[in-house]
Every structure is written in structure tokens, then in C-alpha cells.
Amino acid sequence: MSEKASFRTSGGVRGWFGRQPWYVRAVLILFFTVLAYLLPYAGDVPLIGPQIITEGIDWPSALFNMSYYVLLALGLNVVVGYAGLLDLGYVGFFAVGAYGTALLTSPDSVIYADTGWKWLMAVPAALVLTMLAGVILGWPTLRLRGDYLAIVTLGFAEIIRIVATSTTTLRGDRGFASIPHPPGSWNGEPIFGVTDAIPYFWLGLTVIILVILGVRNLDRSRVGRSWLAIREDEEAAEVMGVRTFKYKLWAFAIGAFIGGLGGVLFAGEQSFINSQTFVLQFSILVLAGVVMGGSGNMAGAILGGVLISYIPDRLRGLSFGDTDLYEYRFAIFGAAIILIMVLRPQGLIPSRRRAMELKDREKEVAPL
Amino acid sequence: MSEPHQKTPEELDRENARPVDQPAPTGGSASAPATRSVSGDDVLLEVDHVTLRFGGVVALNDVSFSLRKGEIFGLIGPNGAGKTTCFNAMTGVYRPTEGAIRFQGESIVGKKKHQITRGGIARTFQNVRLFPEMTALENVMVGADAHHKTSVISALFRLPRFWREEKSGRERSLELLRFVGIAHRAGDVSRNLSYGEQRRLEIARALATNPTLLCLDEPAAGFNPAEKEDLLQLIRRIRDTGVTVLLIEHDMRLVMGVTDRIVVLEFGKKIAEGTPAEVRDNPAVIAAYLGVPTDAA
Ligand SMILES: Nc1ncnc2c1ncn2[C@@H]1O[C@H](COP(=O)(O)OP(=O)(O)OP(=O)(O)O)[C@@H](O)[C@H]1O
Numbered sequence: 001m002s003e004k005a006s007f008r009t010s011g012g013v014r015g016w017f018g019r020q021p022w023y024v025r026a027v028l029i030l031f032f033t034v035l036a037y038l039l040p041y042a043g044d045v046p047l048i049g050p051q052i053i054t055e056g057i058d059w060p061s062a063l064f065n066m067s068y069y070v071l072l073a074l075g076l077n078v079v080v081g082y083a084g085l086l087d088l089g090y091v092g093f094f095a096v097g098a099y100g101t102a103l104l105t106s107p108d109s110v111i112y113a114d115t116g117w118k119w120l121m122a123v124p125a126a127l128v129l130t131m132l133a134g135v136i137l138g139w140p141t142l143r144l145r146g147d148y149l150a151i152v153t154l155g156f157a158e159i160i161r162i163v164a165t166s167t168t169t170l171r172g173d174r175g176f177a178s179i180p181h182p183p184g185s186w187n188g189e190p191i192f193g194v195t196d197a198i199p200y201f202w203l204g205l206t207v208i209i210l211v212i213l214g215v216r217n218l219d220r221s222r223v224g225r226s227w228l229a230i231r232e233d234e235e236a237a238e239v240m241g242v243r244t245f246k247y248k249l250w251a252f253a254i255g256a257f258i259g260g261l262g263g264v265l266f267a268g269e270q271s272f273i274n275s276q277t278f279v280l281q282f283s284i285l286v287l288a289g290v291v292m293g294g295s296g297n298m299a300g301a302i303l304g305g306v307l308i309s310y311i312p313d314r315l316r317g318l319s320f321g322d323t324d325l326y327e328y329r330f331a332i333f334g335a336a337i338i339l340i341m342v343l344r345p346q347g348l349i350p351s352r353r354r355a356m357e358l359k360d361r362e363k364e365v366a367p368l
Numbered sequence: 369m370s371e372p373h374q375k376t377p378e379e380l381d382r383e384n385a386r387p388v389d390q391p392a393p394t395g396g397s398a399s400a401p402a403t404r405s406v407s408g409d410d411v412l413l414e415v416d417h418v419t420l421r422f423g424g425v426v427a428l429n430d431v432s433f434s435l436r437k438g439e440i441f442g443l444i445g446p447n448g449a450g451k452t453t454c455f456n457a458m459t460g461v462y463r464p465t466e467g468a469i470r471f472q473g474e475s476i477v478g479k480k481k482h483q484i485t486r487g488g489i490a491r492t493f494q495n496v497r498l499f500p501e502m503t504a505l506e507n508v509m510v511g512a513d514a515h516h517k518t519s520v521i522s523a524l525f526r527l528p529r530f531w532r533e534e535k536s537g538r539e540r541s542l543e544l545l546r547f548v549g550i551a552h553r554a555g556d557v558s559r560n561l562s563y564g565e566q567r568r569l570e571i572a573r574a575l576a577t578n579p580t581l582l583c584l585d586e587p588a589a590g591f592n593p594a595e596k597e598d599l600l601q602l603i604r605r606i607r608d609t610g611v612t613v614l615l616i617e618h619d620m621r622l623v624m625g626v627t628d629r630i631v632v633l634e635f636g637k638k639i640a641e642g643t644p645a646e647v648r649d650n651p652a653v654i655a656a657y658l659g660v661p662t663d664a665a
């Protein structure tokens with residue numbers, strides 16, 4: 001019996017990669033990791049560099065944007081791609097992470113006088129808050145299936161947005177200013193300043209790598225098996241002893257945690273957030289990214305996250321004749337999604353375990 | 369073929385002792401002794417006056433029977449007789465409208481499906497319900513996970529328990545794949561297995577939950593005679609490891625050849641119970657299978 005019996009055999013690049021000896025894989029991973037850290041300097045690459053980098057927004061900032069979109073895509077991928085739970089309100093967790101940070105650290109916050117916390121101190125608290133939000137939303141709703149769950153989560157994101165808009169504590173449009181940046185200094189200068197976005201990108205990238213490692217560990221364990229079993233046949237999974245509710249709730253909490261990480265980073269970089277930041281399109285966009293990239297697999301989610309952030313940023317400042325292409329970003333985006341979905345319904349990097357949750361409608365109405 | 373580890377003598381002892389050590393929870397108004405079986409110590413499962421209705425359809429009508437430890441028990445009857453419904457009631461998929469089901473002296477009505485599985489009842493499905501995108505080995509490991517304690521935290525940080533259980537679960541799953549004769553397909557996605565292999569894989573997955581009672585819903589459906597013969601051997605080997613087997617099967621020859629006792633259902637009612645020989649000669653059963661009304665026989 002071969003020791004790799006449980007790894008799905010597959011062709012393509014991933015199949016090839018999986019067949020390499022460990023040191024080849026290690027060197028390749030190291031190489032691409034270093035390459036990722038060097039991305040802020042992509043503009044210096046002759047010929048192709050200037051084509052890749054954004055014009056209307058400074059390139060490191062665009063990279064930082066990508067990093068939190070990738071985080072969101074990775075988190076949503078756990079919920080939608082792994083556990084098969086259609087969550088349309090995922091931005092809610094991003095918002096909870098960002099608002100949690102703002103409430104604890106911004107001088108505009110009503111509790112600032114009591115805390116006066118720095119960014120780093122607020123991070124664990126904000127993340128616990130986000131996971132709690134995931135559990136509170138999941139507890140009553142995870143007994144629902146498919147469409148119903150989608151509607152409830154949609155409502156959740158709207159509630160968060162409306163509360164943010166209309167309560168005085170969350171300050172609506174006025175928002176929270178002076179949220180502190182992450183700590184650290186170099187040669188007497190703060191590392192995380194206002195002018196240079198590169199350190200933020202590096203921080204985001206580091207968090208992404210940790211998230212990838214964590215999610216991978218979960219995926220290759222009874223947790224990942226349980227999620228996949230639930231996605232493929234929830235009733236059969238439960239009959240085989242899987243505590244389906246528990247694992248769905250974990251998927252929700254872990255997804256929320258990762259979304260919260262995105263929010264915490266976002267707040268730390270922007271230093272200002274208000275209720276305009278967390279519109280519903282945002283959730284839809286991230287979901288589109290995950291599905292477009294290939295849900296149920298991290299490489300696909302990462303690619304999707306990169307694209308949904310990169311395409312609009314790249315269009316910024318570009319014009320075609322008299323028309324500013326950025327104005328048309330959603331139209332261009334929609335066209336790209338339709339094209340991809342027609343040509344590659346499983347996503348750009350399809351999961352070896354195809355996502356079935358979006359087409360599997362027969363079992364929506366569960367027998368008691 | 370190596371036999372998988374099923375139950376150590378200590379485990380079996382513990383299970384035997386359980387009804388005595390832990391009194392059955394009182395169901396409703398009945399007192400503890402009343403809900404307990406009176407038929408002796410070797411009763412494993414008791415279906416006690418179970419009625420199950422779907423709206424107007426009475427799928428099970430006041431059905432009672434009990435299984436003894438270590439036997440191979442047949443559940444037969446024409447199409448729509450209520451056999452699968454009976455499995456569903458026993459595994460928590462449906463809740464009986466009336467009546468009680470007791471396993472090792474404890475009521476299982478109202479328990480969650482995964483609790484019942486961990487309690488020792490495993491099953492296969494009439495229409496194969498594997499996890500199609502998982503490999504054969506992973507399918508079995510899902511069953512093996514039923515008794516694992518690895519938490520999300522220990523999986524995330526790769527704590528020792530994770531390694532220990534992953535290793536033992538994998539070994540045991542491979543052993544079970546060997547036991548049912550499809551070890552060579554361990555790494556293949558189960559969707560790509562042949563029909564016969566999928567049926568065997570379902571049995572391996574169910575065995576991985578370490579059951580005391582294994583319920584097989586028409587495991588030989590669609591098999592040719594040679595495959596049926598293999599399956600018969602497999603069922604006997606499963607019983608020999610100490611597992612009680614409840615078998616739904618349409619093939620009379622197979623049922624008669626392998627079972628110790630049989631219950632016959634027709635239109636949700638039990639019409640006969642006994643040894644294969646007794647059941648075969650029962651006029652009501654002959655009538656049911658020939659489609660003649662019972663009172664005319
Ligand atoms: N979920 C359900 N809702 C409504 N009616 C049901 C349901 N499940 C089963 N029934 C009905 O209950 C009766 C018994 O069905 P069941 O599947 O238990 O029969 P069976 O003995 O397994 O038959 P077969 O040999 O065809 O598998 C049938 O009349 C069936 O239509």
C-alpha cells in the first residue's frame with residue numbers, strides 16, 4: 001500500500017507538484033514565497049513589470065488591498081468551499097473585526113477613555129469578538145439549508161451595516177479616525193507609517209501564509225474530512241458519526257476569524273473606517289472571487305481574491321478614448337465573471353473535489 | 369485476508385455488562401424496569417410496537433421484534449413493506465410515531481444520528497451513499513473518526529493526539545478495505561469505483577465506526593451470483609468478528625443461506641418471524657411473495 005494512498009491522484013501542475021520529492025517541493029515553495037515578498041518591486045522588472053503594476057493607485061497599496069481580499073476569500077472558502085454553507089453576508093465579519101479594532105483603539109470611540117489600547121492589544125479582542133459573532137449567527141441558523149441560510153446571512157451583513165450607520169456608538173458616516181497603526185520601529189522611524197504601504201503588504205502576506213498553513217492543517221485532518229462529508233451528503237455524514245452541527249459551527253467560526261483578521265488589518269492600515277466601507281457588494285464580490293477562482297481549494301480562492309482586488313485597481317486611472325475605465329469596473333468585472341463561468345464552470349483552478357453545494361438543490365428541503 | 373480488530377474481549381464484556389451497570393433511561397411515563405427487555409441478557413436490539421406514519425401512509429404498523437447478540441438477522445418483505453423505514457427508525461433518521469426502540473437496553477428514540485452511530489449501530493444505504501469526491505480510504509476514515517477525539521485545536525496545531533489518531537485511523541481503515549477486498553482502490557476517488565466496489569466500500573465505512581450491530585440495506589442488489597457468494601462469505605466473516613448483522617435482502621436464496629432468524633414485513637406489518645425454514649413454509653409469507661391476499665392462502 002502506497003503511503004500516499006489518501007492523496008487524490010490528479011494531473012496538471014498540482015499533480016506534478018505532488019509527485020515531486022519533498023526537497024523539490026520545499027525549494028519551490030520557498031522560491032515562490034520569496035517572490036511574493038518581492039512583489040512590491042515588480043515594477044522594476046523590465047518590460048512586463050510596468051504592465052503589471054497599477055497606475056491610478058500606488059502599487060504597494062494595491063498589493064495591500066489584494067492581501068485583505070485574499071484573506072477574505074480564504075475565510076469564505078472555508079465556509080462555502082469546504083463546509084458547503086452559502087454565506088452571503090461574509091463582509092459582516094470583516095466589519096466586526098474592523099469595528100472591534102476601532103472601538104477599542106480610536107480616540108473617537110466611547111470606550112477609548114477606558115481602554116486607550118494600541119492596535120496589537122485590540123487584535124485578539126477583536127478576533128474573539130468576530131468568532132463570537134460567527135457562533136452567534138451560526139447557532140440558530142446552521143440548521144437551515146442552502147437558500148435559507150443564504151438569506152439569513154445576507155440579513156446579518158445588512159444588520160451590521162445598518163447598526164453601523166445609525167447608532168451613535170458606531171458613528172455612522174463620521175466613522176472612527178486615528179486608529180493606531182501596527183507597532184514596531186526601524187532606525188527610529190515607525191515601520192508602519194502613512195506613506196509606505198509595503199510593510200502593510202508584508203504583514204498581510206505573513207498573515208495569509210499563517211492562515212494557509214492553518215487551514216491546510218485543518219483540511220488534512222478529521223475536520224476537513226467532516227466538512228467534505230457534510231458538503232457531499234450531510235445525512236450520510238451524520239449517520240457515519242459526524243457531528244454535523246458542531247463542524248458547521250466551527251467552519252463558521254473559523255471563517256469569521258479569518259474575515260476578522262482581514263478587518264483588523266484593514267483598520268490598522270487605513271486608520272479610518274466608517275459605515276460606507278462595508279457595503280453588501282463587498283460580500284458578493286468576495287463570493288464571486290471564490291467561485292471564480294475555484295471554491296473548495298485554497299489556490300483557487302487566493303487567485304479569486306487577487307483578481308477581485310487587482311482588476312478594479314488596475315483599471316483605475318486608465319481611459320479608453322474619453323471614458324474612464326474605472327467607472328466601468330463592475331461592468332467589466334461582470335463580463336469577466338460571466339466569461340469565466342461559461343468557459344470554466346468549476347472555476348479557474350477547480351477543486352479536485354468539485355463544489356457541489358451550488359448545484360445541489362434536491363436536498364434543500366430536509367425530511368425531519 | 370487479515371481480520372480487522374473489532375472488539376477485544378474486554379470491550380465485549382463491557383458492552384454485555386452495560387444494561388446492568390447503567391439502567392435504561394426511563395422513556396416517558398414508564399418506569400425503568402418496564403422499559404427494560406425481559407427476554408434475557410442476549411437481546412441486543414428491541415423494536416417494541418413501533419408504528420411510523422408518513423402523513424396517511426403507515427410505513428410501519430405496530431412492528432415488534434428483537435435481535436440477539438451475534439446472530440445474522442434477516443428483514444425481508446415485498447417492495448414498500450417498510451424495511452428501509454425500519455432501518456431509518458433504528459438509526460435516528462426518522463422518529464417512530466409510536467413505540468420504542470431499545471439498543472443494549474437503552475432507548476434510542478430521539479437520539480441524534482451520530483450519537484446512535486457512536487453507540488454502536490452502523491448501517492449502509494439501499495442506494496449507495498458514499499462521499500463521491502473522497503477517496504475510498506477517506507470514506508472509511510470518516511467512519512473511523514466517529515470514535516476519535518482529535519479536536520479542531522489539536523488538528524490545527526498538529527498535537528500528538530492528531531498524529532496518533534490519524535495513524536491508527538488510517539491503519540484500521542486500510543485493514544478494513546483489505547477485509548472487504550478493495551484495498552487496491554484505497555487511493556481512488558470513490559465515484560470512480562465500480563458498483564460492487566462501492567457497495568463493499570460502504571460496508572467498510574460502516575465497520576469503521578466499530579459497530580456492535582451492522583445494518584445492511586440490500587447489499588447484494590445488482591450483484592451477479594458469484595458476487596453474491598462473495599458477499600455471503602463477507603457477511604459471515606463480519607459476524608465472526610463479533611458483530612451482529614441485520615440484513616435486508618430480496619434474494620431469498622441468499623437470505624435463507626446466511627441468516628439465523630428472519631422477520632417478514634408486508635405493508636408495514638410483521639407477518640412472520642422464525643428460522644429460515646419456518647419462514648419459508650409459512651403460508652402468509654408465500655402468499656405475500658406471490659401477491660395472493662393473505663386470507664386466501
Ligand atoms: N420519507 C417518506 N415520506 C413518505 N413516505 C415514505 C417515506 N419513506 C418511505 N415512505 C413510504 O413508506 C413505505 C415503506 O417504504 P420503505 O422504503 O421502508 O420500503 P422497503 O421495504 O424498504 O421497500 P423496497 O424493497 O422497495 O426498498 C412505502 O410506501 C414508501 O412509499
Ligand SMILES: [Mg+2]
Nearest residue numbers: 451452453494
Ligand atoms: Mg428499502
